[in-house]
Amino acid sequence: MNVVITPAMVGQVVISGLLSGVLYGMVALGLALIFGVMRIINVAHGPLLMLGAYTTFFFYSTWGLNPYLTVPLSMLVLFGVGWLLERTLVFRVVDAPELSSLLLTFGISIALVNGAQLAFTSDLRAVEYLTGSWMVGPFALSKSRVIAFVFAGGLTAAAFLFLSYTRLGKAIRATSQSREVAMVCGIDVGAIHRLTFGLASALAAAGGALIAVIVAIQPEMGQIWTFKSFLVIVLGGAGNYPGALLGGMLLGLVEQLASLFLTTQLSEVVAYVLLVLVLLVRPTGLLGGRQT
Amino acid sequence: MKRLAVGGALGIALIALAMYPAYGTGYGNRAMLQIFMWIALAGSWNIISGLTGYVSFGHVAFFGAGAYTAGILIASRAWSWPMAAVAGGVAAGVLALGIGGPCLRLKGPYFAIAMLGLNEVLRALVSYFERLTGGGNGLSLPTLDATVPIYYAMGLTAIAVTLAARLIIGSRFGLRLMTIREDEVAAESMGIPTFRHKLLAFLLSAIGPGIAGALTARDQGYIEPLSVFPLATTITMIVMTLFGGKGTVWGPVLGAVVLFVAQEIVWARYPYIHPLLFGAIIIAVVLAMPRGVLGLLQLKYRLPRTI
Amino acid sequence: MTRNAVGALLAAVTVATAAVLTTALMVDAQGPIRLGASLSLTGTYAKLGKNQHEGYQLCIKELNAKGGLLGRKVELVVYDDQSLPPTGVRLYEKLITEDKVDAVMGPYSSPITEAVANVTEKYKKVMVSPLAATTSIFKKEPRRRYIFMVISPAEGYLEGLIDIASKRGLKTVAVVNEDTLFSKAAAAGAVDLAKKKGMQVVFQEAYPKGNTDFSALLTKIKSTNADVIAAATYFDDAVALTRQMKELNVNPRMYGVTGGRRPPEFYDTLKGNAEYIYGATQWEPVLNYPGNKEFFESYKAEFKHEPSYHSTAGYAGCAIYAEGVKRAGSLEADKVREQLLKLETKTAFGDYKVDQDGFQLAHKMVTFQWQKEKKVVVWPDDLVQGKVLFPTPPWNQR
Numbered sequence: 002m003n004v005v006i007t008p009a010m011v012g013q014v015v016i017s018g019l020l021s022g023v024l025y026g027m028v029a030l031g032l033a034l035i036f037g038v039m040r041i042i043n044v045a046h047g048p049l050l051m052l053g054a055y056t057t058f059f060f061y062s063t064w065g066l067n068p069y070l071t072v073p074l075s076m077l078v079l080f081g082v083g084w085l086l087e088r089t090l091v092f093r094v095v096d097a098p099e100l101s102s103l104l105l106t107f108g109i110s111i112a113l114v115n116g117a118q119l120a121f122t123s124d125l126r127a128v129e130y131l132t133g134s135w136m137v138g139p140f141a142l143s144k145s146r147v148i149a150f151v152f153a154g155g156l157t158a159a160a161f162l163f164l165s166y167t168r169l170g171k172a173i174r175a176t177s178q179s180r181e182v183a184m185v186c187g188i189d190v191g192a193i194h195r196l197t198f199g200l201a202s203a204l205a206a207a208g209g210a211l212i213a214v215i216v217a218i219q220p221e222m223g224q225i226w227t228f229k230s231f232l233v234i235v236l237g238g239a240g241n242y243p244g245a246l247l248g249g250m251l252l253g254l255v256e257q258l259a260s261l262f263l264t265t266q267l268s269e270v271v272a273y274v275l276l277v278l279v280l281l282v283r284p285t286g287l288l289g290g291r292q293t
Numbered sequence: 294m295k296r297l298a299v300g301g302a303l304g305i306a307l308i309a310l311a312m313y314p315a316y317g318t319g320y321g322n323r324a325m326l327q328i329f330m331w332i333a334l335a336g337s338w339n340i341i342s343g344l345t346g347y348v349s350f351g352h353v354a355f356f357g358a359g360a361y362t363a364g365i366l367i368a369s370r371a372w373s374w375p376m377a378a379v380a381g382g383v384a385a386g387v388l389a390l391g392i393g394g395p396c397l398r399l400k401g402p403y404f405a406i407a408m409l410g411l412n413e414v415l416r417a418l419v420s421y422f423e424r425l426t427g428g429g430n431g432l433s434l435p436t437l438d439a440t441v442p443i444y445y446a447m448g449l450t451a452i453a454v455t456l457a458a459r460l461i462i463g464s465r466f467g468l469r470l471m472t473i474r475e476d477e478v479a480a481e482s483m484g485i486p487t488f489r490h491k492l493l494a495f496l497l498s499a500i501g502p503g504i505a506g507a508l509t510a511r512d513q514g515y516i517e518p519l520s521v522f523p524l525a526t527t528i529t530m531i532v533m534t535l536f537g538g539k540g541t542v543w544g545p546v547l548g549a550v551v552l553f554v555a556q557e558i559v560w561a562r563y564p565y566i567h568p569l570l571f572g573a574i575i576i577a578v579v580l581a582m583p584r585g586v587l588g589l590l591q592l593k594y595r596l597p598r599t600i
Numbered sequence: 601m602t603r604n605a606v607g608a609l610l611a612a613v614t615v616a617t618a619a620v621l622t623t624a625l626m627v628d629a630q631g632p633i634r635l636g637a638s639l640s641l642t643g644t645y646a647k648l649g650k651n652q653h654e655g656y657q658l659c660i661k662e663l664n665a666k667g668g669l670l671g672r673k674v675e676l677v678v679y680d681d682q683s684l685p686p687t688g689v690r691l692y693e694k695l696i697t698e699d700k701v702d703a704v705m706g707p708y709s710s711p712i713t714e715a716v717a718n719v720t721e722k723y724k725k726v727m728v729s730p731l732a733a734t735t736s737i738f739k740k741e742p743r744r745r746y747i748f749m750v751i752s753p754a755e756g757y758l759e760g761l762i763d764i765a766s767k768r769g770l771k772t773v774a775v776v777n778e779d780t781l782f783s784k785a786a787a788a789g790a791v792d793l794a795k796k797k798g799m800q801v802v803f804q805e806a807y808p809k810g811n812t813d814f815s816a817l818l819t820k821i822k823s824t825n826a827d828v829i830a831a832a833t834y835f836d837d838a839v840a841l842t843r844q845m846k847e848l849n850v851n852p853r854m855y856g857v858t859g860g861r862r863p864p865e866f867y868d869t870l871k872g873n874a875e876y877i878y879g880a881t882q883w884e885p886v887l888n889y890p891g892n893k894e895f896f897e898s899y900k901a902e903f904k905h906e907p908s909y910h911s912t913a914g915y916a917g918c919a920i921y922a923e924g925v926k927r928a929g930s931l932e933a934d935k936v937r938e939q940l941l942k943l944e945t946k947t948a949f950g951d952y953k954v955d956q957d958g959f960q961l962a963h964k965m966v967t968f969q970w971q972k973e974k975k976v977v978v979w980p981d982d983l984v985q986g987k988v989l990f991p992t993p994p995w996n997q998r
Contacts, residue, residue, distance in 0.1 A: 258816075
């Protein structure tokens with residue numbers, strides 16, 4: 002069937018795409034940090050997001066807390082989890098070839114997912130908090146997505162400020178550029194790694210907390226976020242932190258536009274083809290990152 | 294003397310395997326078939342990633358490509374399954390040549406992610422072209438009970454892959470591949486045409502999975518995108534190779550047998566938690582024995598490269 | 601002389617011992633009837649596979665309490681197929697050829713049943729497949745002789761919705777579905793039926809499994825102004841779709857899903873936004889099928905949660921198999937098959953009657969509508985419990 006596509010429809014879809022895009026960007030920023038600082042591809046990123054969503058659900062259902070208030074709580078919890086993971090397992094593969102980190106984080110990822118299935122069962126949970134949308138002209142802005150957008154934007158901005166202006170943030174960037182020189186400058190690289198992993202987990206958790214009101218929560222929900230975060234990093238350029246945000250928005254837009262002009266099924270194909278194309282044509286990312 | 298002993302042992306093992314279907318149960322045949330499949334997969338992955346160090350993180354794409362090629366040929370064009378298996382191998386090889394070209398220019402983690410992306414692209418494309426592949430419905434093959442012939446075919450594939458690995462590792466070509474793994478820049482400056490070597494290794498590593506996929510499709514009688522393109526299969530073949538010994542000839546064989554048997558036993562006893570246990574095994578292998586069993590033995594007892 | 605006597609005595613003792621041992625063994629061989637199955641205890645279908653497992657378990661418990669089957673106790677042997685067809689295939693081979701179970705029951709879901717049926721047909725084992733809803737499994741050539749369907753086929757899930765719509769004079773339908781076996785069949789059935797009733801299908805699109813953002817899809821649907829939206833979904837996509845319909849202010853006059861049946865989750869999740877939605881279900885606790893209420897209570901007491909239709913289908917499937925064995929008076933596949941083909945009965949799950957391919961003919965899908973926090977059965981006419989609230993009011997008027 003041929004649906005006539007009007008500019009208003011395109012506009013609506015662009016808005017939706019940007020709203021999700023910022024969320025993608027925030028979550029991908031976490032992955033970018035891990036890759037930039039530790040040269041590790043963290044396949045467990047999605048499951049960490051999933052745990053963030055469950056943490057929010059837990060606070061919401063046990064104590065009736067406003068889910069948005071639980072965002073910092075989830076972030077804190079997962080910061081701890083990430084810190085612990087680095088301290089016990091991940092630090093061992095920091096200097097190893099990428100195969101080791103890929104496998105290790107994959108092992109962690111299935112352990113986390115299966116653990117969640119055992120602990121929480123596969124019952125779908127959801128947080129019913131804010132539904133409906135605000136109308137701006139002919140466009141509908143989903144309330145929950147707008148709030149997620151605001152939070153994600155705020156957190157990403159805070160992350161950038163942290164990275165650019167605080168001593169710790171600069172230490173992270175220094176380690177990201179050259180570990181040897183950072184060590185020579187007296188930076189405790191091990192501590193930086195733990196901090197980075199914790200921070201990345203916290204960002205993933207924030208993503209999970211924010212989408213807990215949008216989608217159904219179940220143990221496998223994170224997998225697709227891992228893939229999307231990879232995509233975003235490739236688009237934005239590895240190690241390019243602002244690139245993660247822009248890459249996220251680009252992905253959001255591409256997905257929705259492909260879904261509108263083609264079919265929703267094809268939008269999945271388009272996203273992955275884009276990944277492979279960008280890698281082949283401009284491996285440093287559309288916005289320029291680092292080779293390796 | 295030693296050579297004769299080893300050769301004799303090998304010969305006996307092969308004869309025993311050849312006679313097995315006469316005594317084995319239906320389940321036993323299928324299980325052995327699976328082991329052969331894993332040997333072919335792990336051994337093939339070893340050829341590209343074990344030797345050159347380029348981590349093919351989407352290697353199951355060749356398996357899926359072979360499965361669907363054969364599936365479509367058998368279901369809609371009534372090809373015989375042996376011909377379809379060959380076609381599966383050819384399709385996988387063509388795919389490897391096509392994407393190897395651009396992909397092998399990528400370094401380290403980028404190559405890994407590109408292969409992962411490729412796997413997903415194939416899966417999504419197969420789902421999309423429904424009329425050809427059945428899409429989300431899956432593809433159902435005409436019913437045929439060919440488990441025993443396929444047992445032999447898969448066995449031959451496993452033997453072929455292991456033989457290929459043996460020949461490559463024992464040759465100059467293999468040495469050059471390993472040089473690429475150690476230091477690609479140095480290899481190039483020594484005059485090794487690295488790109489061509491990588492591409493050849495990549496091509497050889499795709500054929501085995503392609504044929505294995507085709508045979509599996511025939512044996513199962515039903516395939517769907519999610520079951521022939523799963524990341525878990527890539528991970529499993531990697532872990533098997535790592536466990537046995539990356540870059541060795543018999544490492545993937547050892548890893549495939551040990552891990553498959555372990556999985557079957559764990560499944561039977563711990564239905565609800567085996568993914569957790571599998572994850573733990575992966576972590577243990579990566580952290581405690583990245584060289585793998587044979588790798589460690591090689592180091593300790595100065596075993597030859599071609600073990 | 602003595603030696604011969606001793607020899608004779610030894611021989612006699614040996615023979616006697618052998619006789620005693622063999623009879624002992626034979627008595628043991630009369631041991632429990634072992635029923636085998638692989639179920640999705642982990643993986644994508646984990647929750648539903650577990651419910652089916654519990655259904656089987658309750659059925660067997662009740663059978664044993666009433667004296668077992670053919671005078672023997674029944675035992676269930678279950679493996680986890682991880683929601684993967686190839687694993688299921690291997691496990692059924694194991695059950696049949698190594699564990700040598702006496703009979704098998706079906707796994708969860710159509711894809712796995714399809715793959716596994718090749719195995720059970722090869723060994724000529726009767727398999728009642730309670731959780732397979734895809735017609736093609738039962739109609740595949742060459743026809744399968746030993747599998748039996750219990751639930752209504754996928755194609756009928758949206759039948760109630762379309763039927764009510766056409767009776768109310770609605771003209772246009774938009775159909776969306778997840779791109780997996782069951783949803784595609786349900787969508788195809790809906791499209792077929794709509795066309796037969798003279799309605800126009802103005803939009804049809806599939807979305808990949810796991811998709812959570814339907815903005816573009818819904819924007820397109822909104823522009824068609826379809827009277828009816830028929831969505832062949834599972835649970836989480838139904839939730840996402842509904843929420844986003846509200847956000848984008850998409851207001852069809854009827855909106856039905858195939859995943860909205862599980863109380864209380866669907867309503868708990870969507871709260872007021874679930875009102876007026878039509879759902880389809882294979883079974884409801886309130887239907888007055890024989891033994892339904894008792895089953896509901898026993899299941900709740902045993903497993904501490906309410907059964908879903910998967911539980912009930914598993915329970916009924918096992919009971920139907922047992923009935924077939926009882927009537928045949930034996931476990932022999934061909935005899936049991938004959939009985940199952942002839943059998944017409946009503947269980948807690950509903951009607952059972954199959955055609956010569958084992959395809960379910962009698963079981964009825966039930967369409968309900970969420971009205972004031974309750975599910976009210978509105979179709980088919982002979983099971984109706986309340987009137988339809990029509991048309992569905994626009995979101996901003998609720």
